[in-house]
Amino acid sequence: MTQQETQYSPEEVQVVGTRGNRGTKRSKNFSVEEDELICEGWLIASKDPIHGANQNRTGFWGKVRAYFETHNKQTTPRTESSLLHRWLTIQTVVNKFCSCYEAIDRRNQSGTTIQDKIASALKMFSGVETKEGKKCSVVSCWNILKEEDKWKAKRIELLQLEKEASAGNKSKKKSAKVSRPREEEGTNNAHDNEATDDGGAAAETGARKRSEGVKKAKANLRFRGAEACKEAIDSMWAKKEVADNEKEKAKNERFMLSHELDKQSLELEKKRAESEDKRAEAELVKQEKEIMLADMTSLNTLQREWLDIMQKDIVARRRGN
Helix, strand or coil: CCCHHHCCCHHHHECCCCCCCCCCCCCCCCCHHHHHHHHHHHHHHHCCCCCCCCCCHHHHHHHHHHHHHHHCCCCCCCCHHHHHHHHHHHHHHHHHHHHHHHHHHHCCCCCCCHHHHHHHHHHHHHCCCCCCCCCCEHHHHHHHHCCCHHHHHHHHHHHHHHHHHHHHHHHHHHHHHHHHHHHHHHHHHHHHHHHHHCCHHHHHHHHHHHHHHHHHHHHHHHHHHHHHHHHHHHHHHHHHHHHHHHHHHHHHHHHHHHHHHHHHHHHHHHHHHHHHHHHHHHHHHHHHHHHHCCCCCCCCHHHHHHHHHHHHHHHHHHHHC
């Protein structure tokens, strides 16, 4: 992290949404330090050297919360659910800022420093419509995440989710267009009732019903969009778990194969050693036999004495065995 990348104060890079929940007591907003701890905890849990990618959602965010609670100096209590929803806000905002920074970087303007690029990206980012309801220190979180492989992989997942959501919205728009004739049919029925019932009250009721139907259709479209996004996320997690299980299975198979190969290698080494021992024993027996059966008639006294000593040594050794 360079000095140029960290010169912006948190107040300059906070993004605030305009929507909130009425009638519910909300906890204190997340601070810049808490946002940074969430990013750091997410990276640490993602790069767990023991479990790696073989983690379910509960275990993963349990580790994030444990790291957060250990290093957090604030007194506001945070649940795993609040940290998860806060991370969804952070990743959305930081992902948008990444796109702005990459667009500035692709211009490849000569003489511009990293500080200039960040300033231009912030200017572009301020023009992007955001719908998040909480503050997020964009640059500080971006500095933590930008060079991490796990974050780069997460951006690819977000891009895939955006494509799926876009495809889902297109299909919903088509279905909404198909449903328009029903509204026209309702309008025609209302006019028929107006002609037959001879009263303005019936026309008012029909118009009011049509207005409520449009609002309900829009609400249903928004609800289906949220459901499609949730289903896409659940589908991504399910695919990830299946892929992780396959990786773990392949890892175990490789381990068992390696173990079996090591075992076979040890057996071959043992047989080779036994064969060498037998060969050496056969060579020794051959030499001893030549000594024991040697012809002494052509030998002098000293040679006979040496041969006699060797024969006695051979006999003593064999008796001892």
